[in-house]
Amino acid sequence: MIRRISLKTRVLLVLAAIGLGIGIAAPYLFPKYIVGLISLALIGGLFAQSVDLLAGYVGLVTLGQAGISGAAAYGVGYMASKVGAGFPAQIAVGLLTGILASLLFGLMAMRSNDVYFIMITLAQGMIVWGLSIRLYKVTGAENGLTGIPRPEPVNPYWKYYYLVLVVVVLCWMLLGIIVKSPFGASLKGLRESETRMRMLGYNTTAQKLYVFMLAGFFATIAGILLVYLNGFISPSSVVLAASALGVLEAILGGVGTLVGPMIGAFIIVAIQNIVSIYVDRWPTLMGLIFVVVVLFARRGLVGAISDVWNRRQQEVSLEPQSAQ
Amino acid sequence: MRNAKRIFAWLAVFVMLLSACTDPGxxxxxxxxxxxxxxxxxxxxxxxxxxxxxxxxxxxxxxxxxxxxxxxxxxxxxxxxxxxxxxxxxxxxxxxxxxxxxxxxxxxxxxxxxxxxxxxxxxxxxxxxxxxxxxxxxxxxxxxxxxxxxxxxxxxxxxxxxxxxxxxxxxxxxxxxxxxxxxxxTSSQTSHVLGQWAFDQGYTSAASICTDYAFGWEMCGGFTQVFTEAGGTVDPNEQLWNPLGSTDLGTYVTQLDGFKPDAVFVLEVGASVSDFFQNWSDFGLKDEIPILAGETTGDVAYIRNIPVDQVEGLISSGHWAEGRDAxxxxxxxxxxxxxxxxxxxxxxxxxxxxxxxxxxxxxxxxxxxxxxxxxxxxxxxxxxxxxxxxxxxxxxxxxxYDIYIRKAVVRDDGRIWNEVIETFENIDQFWPKTPEEYLKQPVYSRDFQGNAGS
Amino acid sequence: MTSALPILHVDDVTVRFGGVTAVDGVTLRVERGSRWAVIGPNGAGKTTLFKAISGEVRPTIGRVHLFGADTSRAHPNRKAQRGLGRTYQVSELFQALTVEENMAIAAQARTPSRFHSWRPLRIRGWIDERITSALDQLQISDERFTVVSEMSHGQQRSLEIAIALATKPEVLLLDEPAAGLSAAERRIMKDLVESLPRDLTIVLIEHDMEIALELVDRVLVLDNGKMIAEGNPDEIRSNQHVQDVYLKS
Incomplete structure (x- = not known):
């Protein structure tokens, strides 16, 4: 039993080391645009992780997360392109708008569950989208905000890539601690039975607000990273599809895990940007993959792989010990 | 975990919807x-x-x-x-x-x-x-x-x-x-010409309905400014803006009818185009108030998918006219x-x-x-x-290049296209102003339509 | 602490849902350390009374005093924080988690650490002791690392109580602890409940009158939301009205 766990841990450690190694070497291995895509996937993965913190760990599926990351991105974009403020002010305002949005939306959504939570967050995303279209003096409406340069020290694409890598890995580690923390355990309880949690003494409303804001914080970070990556923010970043993509990436990779959403994001970015060069109907392909995953691997790719792994380990461990 | 199944069911439905939405045409x-x-x-x-x-x-x-x-x-x-x-x-x-x-x-x-x-x-x-x-x-x-x-x-x-x-x-x-x-x-380049042409036809007042985004503002602004500076009037309160993607323009159409203008400038895109013409003809306005369509609204890409009786004879302006005889x-x-x-x-x-x-x-x-x-x-x-x-x-x-006043005409083979009824030659993006004069004004927006005299 | 003030005082509580009166003017004074049973046929209002006590529903009329304070309008989590525990007739367990995780969530519920998010949860020290002792108490220590959904129904019923115990309640509401158990398992469950610490105040609902009467000092009998009898087990056994109600059902 103990040895089996450690084997699994060892395999995971090796995989993580390989992943990190490729991550660090990427600018030396790949052309510029691939490095750009990896940056995009890392940011998308962080965004999907923030969605999964709600969807996978608490069972609250949000369809408005892009509203929060978008609010942060617009905060940065407004300060950069309309006000012409310096980077500290840009980032401060971005953090502020993102966190403010998650506080407001959290207060609105904290008393709901299930489908009602989905509907409320959907509406929240639509509010941000609506504002991004209507407030054209602030947001530039459909044209969006352009002219958002990266801070000078990380301006070259590969330096920015390393910044993204470091921030995303740090956030990942933070998320890893959160989900394993006492609070993280209580989130799983919330997912399983809110009635019981309340009867045990948990203020589930406060719990939901807190986790909503935590998720919002990570979405905010993702939004800020994205706006500097693209140098551009427009309503297309806050549409429903952008929020839904986070959910779909989490499902594809495996809800209730942190590595799952990241894998999901890499797959989606690859389909959108690389497969689409060769396959005409790539959105259909994407839809098909989702349907197949939802139907046949409900716990996503990570869940499917770990199921196969566990089954194999059981077979292995059963054979020599059958005498016992 | 009891909820998980339900949530997955919802998501499965959602996924289907999403993939349907993004399906290639x-x-x-x-x-x-x-x-x-x-x-x-x-x-x-x-x-x-x-x-x-x-x-x-x-x-x-x-x-x-x-x-x-x-x-x-x-x-x-x-x-x-x-x-x-x-x-x-x-x-x-x-x-x-x-x-x-x-x-x-x-x-x-x-x-x-x-x-x-x-x-x-x-x-x-x-x-x-x-x-x-x-x-x-x-x-x-x-x-x-x-x-x-x-x-x-x-x-x-x-x-x-x-x-x-x-x-x-x-x-x-x-x-x-x-x-x-x-x-x-440029968006306003072709509607500038339409503004002049409308005034030349003797129209003195116009209303407008345009999609509420940058392209709509520019198309509408181009028409409004040249028409009003030539001597026509466009009451800013009679300029309607419908959200992008609207598909029930009935209320807008009744409002336009109420304004009793000499002509209406229209710039719709996407699904709103056919909806507009459907409503316009349902309310019996096709032969009552002339429509002047912005280039894309009158483009054959749209009008070929609309019942012929609703768009036959439609006047629009454009740099493109597939029925141009050259x-x-x-x-x-x-x-x-x-x-x-x-x-x-x-x-x-x-x-x-x-x-x-x-x-x-x-x-x-x-x-x-x-x-x-x-x-x-x-x-x-x-x-x-x-x-x-x-x-x-x-x-x-x-x-x-030349900008054409176009009229939607049904060809012998039954298909509709735009033929040229008048040509304005050598039109640049600033016409009828000089670049220096033109660039002093801001870009067209909801707030700046260049309405002269209002 | 044998004060005059009861630890739980349900004072003339009525609960109505629309036109239906589920609980009708029930009064209950539970002294610290005592054991009570609320019995009655199906639909008598037993669970609704529990919900009124726990805060899951609010009394339409009347008051609920817990630990000497008026808690009629307090939310369940506030009451739980004060030391009220409650189990469910249909198990409300965290099915996808292990027994230990279930217990850990419960054990930290009344401590500040429940909101700690920046350090990992470690099962050691007081939290480990609490989990171990509650599991031992209910004799399910062997299942510590089992996922709840893989446990037998009987074990889940035990865990239901163990979870409530892990919060260190002073008053424990047990909603049909033996529900769905076989006759043999019922006897085991009876013994388990009997062996709970004597300083723990217990109110239990039990459909099986025999088990209930063996476990408690005082009994409240409900029918159609109304109190029809109150007394010690012997008095209830010999109460003709109660017998009629039970035979009828």
Whole structure:
């Protein structure tokens, strides 16, 4: 039993080391645009992780997360392109708008569950989208905000890539601690039975607000990273599809895990940007993959792989010990 | 975990919806390949006529590498039909012209943006950094075009051409050094002319209904300013703005009826176009109040899908008129119709013309596009006879050409198209003002429509 | 602490849902350390009374005093924080988690650490002791690392109580602890409940009158939301009205 766990841990450690190694070497291995895509996937993965913190760990599926990351991105974009403020002010305002949005939306959504939570967050995303279209003096409406340069020290694409890598890995580690923390355990309880949690003494409303804001914080970070990556923010970043993509990436990779959403994001970015060069109907392909995953691997790719792994380990461990 | 099943069920439904939404326009039965990067000259040296003379073999052509063109258009999503027209126009040009120019090979690759600026930005990086594109041609949407132009602005190794995306400021107040609109237009350019024409018809008051976004503001503003400065009146309260994507315009139509204007300027896009004409004719207004349509609303891409009785006789203005009776136009129309069984929209004419500009520029540069600034200067010096008619570029990189007042007419074969009823020659983007005068005013917006006297 | 003030005082509580009166003027004074049973046929209002006590529903009329304070309008989590525990007739367990995780969530519920998110949860020290002792108490220590959904029904019923115990309640409401168990398992469950610490105040609902009467000092009998009898087990056994109600059902 103990040895089996450690084997699994060892395999995971090796995989993580390989992943990190490729991550660090990427600018030396790949052309510029691939490095750009990896940056995009890392940011998308962080965004999907923030969605999964709600969807996978608490069972609250949000369809408005892009509203929060978008609010942060617009905060940065407004300060950069309309006000012409310096980077500290840009980032401060971005953090502020993102966190403010998650506080407001959290207060609105904290008393709901299930489908009602989905509907409320959907509406929240639509509010941000609506504002991004209507407030054209602030947001530039459909044209969006352009002219958002990266801070000078990380301006070259590969330096920015390393910044993204470091921030995303740090956030990942933070998320890893959160989900394993006492609070993280209580989130799983919330997912399983809110009635019981309340009867045990948990203020589930406060719990939901807190986790909503935590998720919002990570979405905010993702939004800020994205706006500097693209140098551009427009309503297309806050549409429903952008929020839904986070959910779909989490499902594809495996809800209730942190590595799952990241894998999901890499797959989606690859389909959108690389497969689409060769396959005409790539959105259909994407839809098909989702349907197949939802139907046949409900716990996503990570869940499917770990199921196969566990089954194999059981077979292995059963054979020599059958005498016992 | 009891909820998990329910949530998954919901998500499964949602996934289906999403994938249905982003499904490529299923109606486009034309082409199956995305990448057409042929190195050998296709279809031999068949026809080479439309562009005129200029096959000089005097100066030696220098080509170490093929000349690569990246085309970005929305081939999936809600704009797939128009994007496919654009793609077909570009591909058909090169299918009918040699891709070997004086020993230099031309290659191109068309990629799908899905109409999403973020996707387009990723794709353009790929085209520039990986594919090695010398020229980027794109996109259909103004906002995506603006994002692309911004992204490429400080890249001196690429020329950005926008034959469709028409945001005014790209060739006005926000100039980028490597940007040109060869083959394209600015939004207000064609509606300026319509404003003058409307006044010439004796209309003294007009109302408007336009989609509430930058393109709508610019189209509407162009009409409103020229019409009112000529002497007409447009009450700002009688300028209606409907949200992008509205599909029940009935209330707007009743309001317009209540204003009792001499004419109504209309600029709708997407699904709103057919909805507007449906309502307009349901309320019995077709023969009551004349409609003056902005270029895209009257484009054959839209009106061919609307019941003929609702749009026959529709007046619109445009730089494109597929029914224009001139060989340079009709040759293209026939080539496109033969290949796709559709009458070409302005999207198709635009990319065809962009390709023609590229072709002629390569010839004029003897195949050496390494100096992009010089290449762009050369392009600006060209005077071409295109499917749009005679075309040249102004100092800002925007075409100067004839603008047509068009009337939707049913052809002998039953299909509807736009014929020219009046031509305004040599119209630039500032007409009737001078550039200096024009650029003093802000870009058109909801708040600035240039209404004189209000 | 044998004060005059009861630890739980249900004072003339009525609960109405629309036109239906589920609990009708029930009064209950539970002294610290005592054991009570609320019995009655199905639909008598037993569970609704529990919900009124726990705060899951609010009394339409009347008051609920817990630990000497008026908690009539307090939310369940507030009451739980004060030391009220409650189990469910249909198990409300965290099915996808292990027994230990279930217990850990419960054990930290009344401590500040429940909101700690920046350090990992470690099962050691007091939290480990609490989990171990509650599991031992209910004799399910062997299942510590089992996922709840893989446990037998009987074990889940035990865990239901163990979870409530892990919060260290002073008053424990047991909603049919033996629900769905076989006759043999019922006897085991009876013994388990009997062995709970004597200083823990217990109110239990039990459909099986025999088990209930063996476990408690005082009994409240409900029928159609109304109190029809109150007394010690012997009095209830000999009460003709109660017998009629039970025979009828």
């Amino acid at each position: 299923a109606s486009d039965d034309t082409t199956t390949e995305t990448t057409t990067s042929t190195t050998a000259a296709p279809a031999g040296g068949t026809t080479d006529s439309t562009t005129g003379s200029s096959d000089t073999t005097v100066a030696p052509f220098v080509c170490d590498e093929p000349i690569r063109i990246g085309v970005l258009q929305p081939l999936t999503g809600g704009l797939a039909a128009s994007g496919t027209d654009a793609k077909d126009g570009f591909e058909l040009y090169w299918a009918n012209h040699p891709m070997e120019i004086g020993g230099c090979t031309v290659e191109f690759r068309v990629e799908d943006t899905a109409g999403n600026p973020d996707t387009a930005l990723q794709k353009v990086d790929e085209l520039v950094d990986n594919y090695g594109a010398d020229i980027i041609v794109g996109e259909l949407l103004a906002n995506v075009t603006a994002a692309l132009a911004e992204r490429l602005a400080d890249n001196p190794d690429v020329i950005m051409m926008s034959p469709i995306g028409s945001a005014d400021d790209l060739t006005q107040r926000t100039l980028y050094p490597n940007f040109t609109r060869a083959g394209g237009w 060989p340079e136009t009709q040759e293209f129309v026939q080539v496109f119709d033969a290949a796709t069984t559709r009458l070409p929209s302005y999207y198709a004419a635009a990319t065809w013309t962009a390709a023609q500009y590229i072709d002629e520029t390569i010839r004029a540069m003897n195949g050496d596009l390494s100096d992009k600034a010089a290449t762009l200067e050369t392009m600006k010096g060209l005077e071409l006879l295109t499917p749009f008619g005679p075309s040249r570029l102004d100092d800002y990189g925007n075409p100067i």
